[in-house]
Amino acid sequence: MTASRNSRSRQTRPRKDPVETLHFDDADRVRLLAGAADRHLILIEEELGVRLAAPGGGQIQVSAPEPRLRLEAKRILNRLYSRLEHQMSCDEADVRSVLHHDDAEAKAADSTVIRVPRGASFMARTPKQADYIRALNDTAGCDLIFGVGPAGTGKTLLAVAYGAAQLAMKAADRLIITRPAVEAGEKLGFLPGDLAEKVDPYLLPVWDALSDSLGRTQMEKLREDKRIEVAPLAFMRGRTLNRAIVIVDEAQNATRAQMRMVLTRLGEGSRMIVTGDPTQTDLDHRQPSGLPEALDILEGDKAVRIIRFDRRDVVRHDLVGRIVDAYEKRDADGKA
Numbered sequence: 001m002t003a004s005r006n007s008r009s010r011q012t013r014p015r016k017d018p019v020e021t022l023h024f025d026d027a028d029r030v031r032l033l034a035g036a037a038d039r040h041l042i043l044i045e046e047e048l049g050v051r052l053a054a055p056g057g058g059q060i061q062v063s064a065p066e067p068r069l070r071l072e073a074k075r076i077l078n079r080l081y082s083r084l085e086h087q088m089s090c091d092e093a094d095v096r097s098v099l100h101h102d103d104a105e106a107k108a109a110d111s112t113v114i115r116v117p118r119g120a121s122f123m124a125r126t127p128k129q130a131d132y133i134r135a136l137n138d139t140a141g142c143d144l145i146f147g148v149g150p151a152g153t154g155k156t157l158l159a160v161a162y163g164a165a166q167l168a169m170k171a172a173d174r175l176i177i178t179r180p181a182v183e184a185g186e187k188l189g190f191l192p193g194d195l196a197e198k199v200d201p202y203l204l205p206v207w208d209a210l211s212d213s214l215g216r217t218q219m220e221k222l223r224e225d226k227r228i229e230v231a232p233l234a235f236m237r238g239r240t241l242n243r244a245i246v247i248v249d250e251a252q253n254a255t256r257a258q259m260r261m262v263l264t265r266l267g268e269g270s271r272m273i274v275t276g277d278p279t280q281t282d283l284d285h286r287q288p289s290g291l292p293e294a295l296d297i298l299e300g301d302k303a304v305r306i307i308r309f310d311r312r313d314v315v316r317h318d319l320v321g322r323i324v325d326a327y328e329k330r331d332a333d334g335k336a
Helices: 003-012 027-034 036-048 067-085 092-099 103-110 127-137 155-168 195-202 204-214 216-224 256-263 290-298 318-333
Strands: 019-023 051-056 059-063 113-115 121-123 144-148 174-179 228-232 244-248 271-276 304-308
Touching (some): 019 067, 027 059, 027 067, 036 067, 059 067, 127 155, 127 304, 144 155, 155 204, 155 244, 155 271, 256 290, 271 290
Parallel strands (some): 144 304, 174 244, 244 271
Antiparallel strands (some): 019 059, 113 121
16 A cells, blocks of 8 residues: 555544454465555445555455454455456456455356466356356357347457357367458458458457457467458358357347348357347448347247346446446437
8 A cells, every 4th residue: 555545544544443464375466456556455445444455475454443344355355366366357347346246146156257278267247247158158058149238248258258268178160250340331352451351450359359368379379270260241151150159249230131141150069159239230220230130039949048238237447337328318318
């Protein structure tokens, strides 16, 4: 903690509360737990009404007037440290998630983790994300998963992490990622370069998620070996995709004909994950999106899972959730 912050804390709470000290084995993990400029500790302080200090040497001091507050703070700190022991992330969203879930919910969340060999691990941060990961891991129960909802809910990141994990474990031969190139009207021939170079500008979020999951070196190697393939949606026509994980991203920008086409590409030993936000289509108003139609006609099929995210599942910056709320309120009011 900085001297100025401790000084302010002493001014606002002059009494000396009981102090308990947690000792952790790895001082570097404790620094990650505390966050830049102790930001994570500040979040815990503000939520619980305690005071925290990280004097170094793998220690965190917990000060609070009531034993129950110290106990709760220790529970939160131990859970965050445990995440880091399992090579999971510890950012502000993770801190808030642990703060707002009890131990039973947290243990359930621990069972919904995507671990990428030699790569990163991803843990569900909301109940809907937990449902999504369970559906992804249910290889015996379903081969088509829809993840639909607003931006920032982890739809694409978790789908890509799952596909990367299956590829790294050699449970699938290929990871095929496709996305409608609406801005180019699917007519990409005039652009320079090979197919991947033409499509890459529309797939940057996917490549970012792959890099987060696999690390850039492993990602590039798999790409060179053609085990990771990118293709615009229009180029999927006529293919049968066997032993592959297929991710259809930004599916709200697929027309009805394109959606029907891509869903019927599924071959033996393959699974498909379709992500999108039905409220955010970029299609011309004369071309209805195929995503709502697919959700309507396939809901109830025993081999299909549909996970519907909402504003409560937004795990980006807090402001993103408020932006989603503002637009949904505007839409509900019927304003242009």
